[in-house]
Amino acid sequence: MTARGAAAAVLVAFYGACLVFGPAGALPGHAALQPPSIAHPLGTDDLGRDMLAAILQAGRGSLLVAAVATVLALLLGLAAGLAAGIGPPLLDQALMRLAEIVSSLPALLAAVLVAALFGGSGWHLALVLGFTRWPMVARILRAETQALLAREFLRAAWALGATPWQVARRHLLPCLAAPLLAGAGIVFGGAVLAEAALAFVGLGDPEAGSWGRMIAQGFAMLGLGWWLWLWPVATLVVVSGLVAVAAGDGSAA
Amino acid sequence: MMRRAWRLAGPLVLRAGFGVLAVLVAASLAFVLAWNAPGGPVVALAGDSVAPGQVEEIAARHGIDRPWHQAWLAWMGRLLRGDLGMSWREQQPVAALIRERLPLTLALSVSAAALAALVGIVCGTVVAARAARWPVALFAALHAVPGYVVAQGLVLVFALGLSVLPVQGIADARDPAAGGVALLLERTRHLVLPVMALALHQLCFVALLVRAGVAGQLALPYVTAAMARGRSRRGARWRHALPNALLPVANLTAMRVGALLGGALVIEVAFALPGLGRLAVTAALARDHPVVIGAVVVACAIAWMANLAADLAAGLADPRLRAR
Numbered sequence: 001m002t003a004r005g006a007a008a009a010v011l012v013a014f015y016g017a018c019l020v021f022g023p024a025g026a027l028p029g030h031a032a033l034q035p036p037s038i039a040h041p042l043g044t045d046d047l048g049r050d051m052l053a054a055i056l057q058a059g060r061g062s063l064l065v066a067a068v069a070t071v072l073a074l075l076l077g078l079a080a081g082l083a084a085g086i087g088p089p090l091l092d093q094a095l096m097r098l099a100e101i102v103s104s105l106p107a108l109l110a111a112v113l114v115a116a117l118f119g120g121s122g123w124h125l126a127l128v129l130g131f132t133r134w135p136m137v138a139r140i141l142r143a144e145t146q147a148l149l150a151r152e153f154l155r156a157a158w159a160l161g162a163t164p165w166q167v168a169r170r171h172l173l174p175c176l177a178a179p180l181l182a183g184a185g186i187v188f189g190g191a192v193l194a195e196a197a198l199a200f201v202g203l204g205d206p207e208a209g210s211w212g213r214m215i216a217q218g219f220a221m222l223g224l225g226w227w228l229w230l231w232p233v234a235t236l237v238v239v240s241g242l243v244a245v246a247a248g249d250g251s252a253a
Numbered sequence: 254m255m256r257r258a259w260r261l262a263g264p265l266v267l268r269a270g271f272g273v274l275a276v277l278v279a280a281s282l283a284f285v286l287a288w289n290a291p292g293g294p295v296v297a298l299a300g301d302s303v304a305p306g307q308v309e310e311i312a313a314r315h316g317i318d319r320p321w322h323q324a325w326l327a328w329m330g331r332l333l334r335g336d337l338g339m340s341w342r343e344q345q346p347v348a349a350l351i352r353e354r355l356p357l358t359l360a361l362s363v364s365a366a367a368l369a370a371l372v373g374i375v376c377g378t379v380v381a382a383r384a385a386r387w388p389v390a391l392f393a394a395l396h397a398v399p400g401y402v403v404a405q406g407l408v409l410v411f412a413l414g415l416s417v418l419p420v421q422g423i424a425d426a427r428d429p430a431a432g433g434v435a436l437l438l439e440r441t442r443h444l445v446l447p448v449m450a451l452a453l454h455q456l457c458f459v460a461l462l463v464r465a466g467v468a469g470q471l472a473l474p475y476v477t478a479a480m481a482r483g484r485s486r487r488g489a490r491w492r493h494a495l496p497n498a499l500l501p502v503a504n505l506t507a508m509r510v511g512a513l514l515g516g517a518l519v520i521e522v523a524f525a526l527p528g529l530g531r532l533a534v535t536a537a538l539a540r541d542h543p544v545v546i547g548a549v550v551v552a553c554a555i556a557w558m559a560n561l562a563a564d565l566a567a568g569l570a571d572p573r574l575r576a577r
Contacts, residue, residue: 101275103508104556108515109533113283113545116537118291193399201522201534202400219405233402241397 010071014239018059019099033224043227052228055235058209065122065129067169072130073187076181077137082172084138085145086164099135107132108194115203122205125198137183145172145180158214185247189240196236211236263332271555276550280332281325283549287542288321296540303549315341328546337547340538347547350532355551357423359529360440362510364448370453370506376456378495379462381471382486389464396457404450404523411446419443421525426456447524449453455509459502466498497528500571507563511556 012219031048034040042051043096082097118124148154157171198204199212211232218229295311312318316327331338337347381389414419423443470476471494481490518530529548536544 010393019428097271101278104275104511104553104560105279105512106518106552106556107513107551109549110519112515112518112534113537113549114286116534117286117545118541119291181282189397197399197401197519200399201519203534206306216400222409228576229405233405237394237398237402240396240399244393 001125006230007101007242009241011242011246014059015063018056031078035225035229036227042196042231043225045228046221046224051231054209054214055211055231058211058232059215059235059239061122061208062132062192062210065126065195066188069133069191070184070188072126073132073133073137074184075181076130076134078141078176078180080138081141082145082168084142085149086168086172094236095138095145099138102132105132108197111198111241112196112201112203115198120203120205122195122208124139125195126191128188129194134188137180138184140179144176146173149231151201179204181245184250186241189243190249192236192240192243255452265561265565265568268561272440272554272561274299275488275557276553277332279553280550281329282540283319283343284328286535287545290540290542292540297369297386302524326357332550337550338543340536340541340544341444342536342541343544351408351529351547351551352530352543357526358517358521359555360513361444361447361451361526364365364444365451365517366371366455366506366510366513368448368452369459372452373456373459374463374495374499375458376503378490380460381464381467381494382490389461392457392460396461398453399449399519400450400454401407401519401523403453404446407446407450421523423526431551443526447520447526450523451513451520454516455506456511459506462505463495463498465538466502467494470494470497490499500561500567503563503567503570507559510559511552514552514556 016059031040031044033046033048034044036043038228040052042052042055053155080095080099084092087095107129110132111125114124114128135170154167162170195204195240196212196215198211200216202216203215204210204213214232215229215236218232221228254362264288285539295308295317298311299308309318316324319327337351339345340350342346343350374386376392376542408420416491422438452553467490471490476493477491478488513528518534520526521528521530522534529551531553533545533548536542536548
């Protein structure tokens with residue numbers, strides 16, 4: 001629990017740093033390709049920008065896209081999961097079959113196609129990820145809801161004449177916070193990686209910075225300086241690792 | 254006899270039909286998206302300076318002068334007859350383009366999945382008996398590394414550093430193999446690094462799942478009973494705990510086939526391999542909608558067939574499912 005809290009705190013602090021120190025500013029061309037020093041702790045890139053500032057600026061866009069995608073997936077997943085858990089069996093079946101169809105779609109392929117067809121805006125990506133990742137949340141919440149419905153306090157609530165809406169809002173939602181958070185972490189981590197992958201392929205937003213694109217460009221310029229590639233890679237890996245820890249490591253459970 | 258056969262095959266037939274429905278839904282979504290995208294074959298093919306009447310002629314030739322629901326109906330009709338249509342750009346049937354690219358993507362994904370399953374199961378089972386936490390941390394950390402970064406690392410070490418394997422591509426441009434064994438060897442040499450890069454993520458996932466599953470089974474009384482009958486610790490782990498832990502792993506792995514295809518797309522781009530994913534990306538950028546939709550149909554069909562195969566395998570392997 002403490003590890004999860006610490007990881008979440010570090011992530012929030014990192015995003016704060018992205019917002020505060022993000023703007024990379026002008027392009028001082030005379031300082032291009034400098035190795036890490038006191039003035040530029042992570043070195044400068046081929047245009048003379050400070051690598052630390054570039055990484056933080058890229059983080060703003062990447063993390064915002066992931067956050068929007070996560071909120072969308074959570075809202076859809078919560079609605080579908082609760083409806084499937086409380087509702088009649090027919091609705092349950094229909095929603096779960098729909099979830100199965102959606103989760104069988106290759107989400108990254110969908111994101112790539114939307115980016116190629118409509119342009120690589122972060123909003124497009126957030127929409128695609130939100131609409132393809134909700135089934136996982138819905139499945140977790142449905143299972144949790146069904147387990148909760150068998151408990152006595154909920155049977156008491158039904159017996160006292162509570163409506164499904166009241167049951168969902170007053171009794172189920174507070175108990176669903178923990179699984180909802182775990183689902184949020186998994187969706188968020190996947191979205192950060194998907195955004196980077198799309199930018200790596202060259203289909204990201206050309207106007208916003210992205211760790212994925214820095215990784216692709218840095219690898220091509222590896223002969224000029226290792227810091228151009230290593231820092232974006234390290235940032236992406238550490239951030240996605242922290243998200244996994246904060247989510248309670250859904251893959252290991 | 255008939256009823257018994259239906260009881261066994263019925264659910265599978267239903268699921269197969271459901272899969273066909275899912276593929277059609279995905280194809281329709283792709284159709285609507287492509288139809289509403291800015292630009293189109295008229296702009297892409299005609300260019301800036303067009304002769305009078307050429308725009309109308311191109312639109313009529315590809316059937317995009319109709320309202321979208323008519324075009325959709327006509328297109329679905331052809332799809333149901335197994336016709337994916339003609340590519341707008343290449344002037345070739347879409348099916349031929351896909352048939353040319355699909356084997357590479359399949360070779361890449363299937364080898365990666367097989368490698369990940371084998372090594373992941375062995376690693377997970379070996380690690381399950383240890384009390385140490387570091388293997389879990391290691392697998393979780395490697396799981397967080399994206400495939401293309403793994404690809405770059407592998408290229409740095411094996412292609413640029415040690416120069417034992419090619420950097421990218423599927424054939425040696427200076428010395429193309431003629432055929433037979435030499436061709437097979439060349440293809441294999443070019444696929445070693447992409448397969449490893451694609452497999453690592455999946456491998457860690459399988460290893461973590463197997464470790465958790467086997468560790469959970471090892472705590473159950475039947476394992477203690479097996480050891481009381483004289484099974485060694487290792488025997489109990491591999492012969493008793495592992496088979497019981499594998500079923501959920503197989504199901505979860507089948508559900509990740511879609512994700513694996515997405516990963517294959519990125520790996521194809523990273524290694525410049527002419528596979529299905531790169532076909533879809535270049536086609537989408539060129540507004541070649543029939544190819545885009547065809548690629549989506551094929552990818553979804555593969556994902557569903559994998560799901561169906563997992564169901565079938567689970568039914569064969571698990572006596573409880575067979576009895577139901």
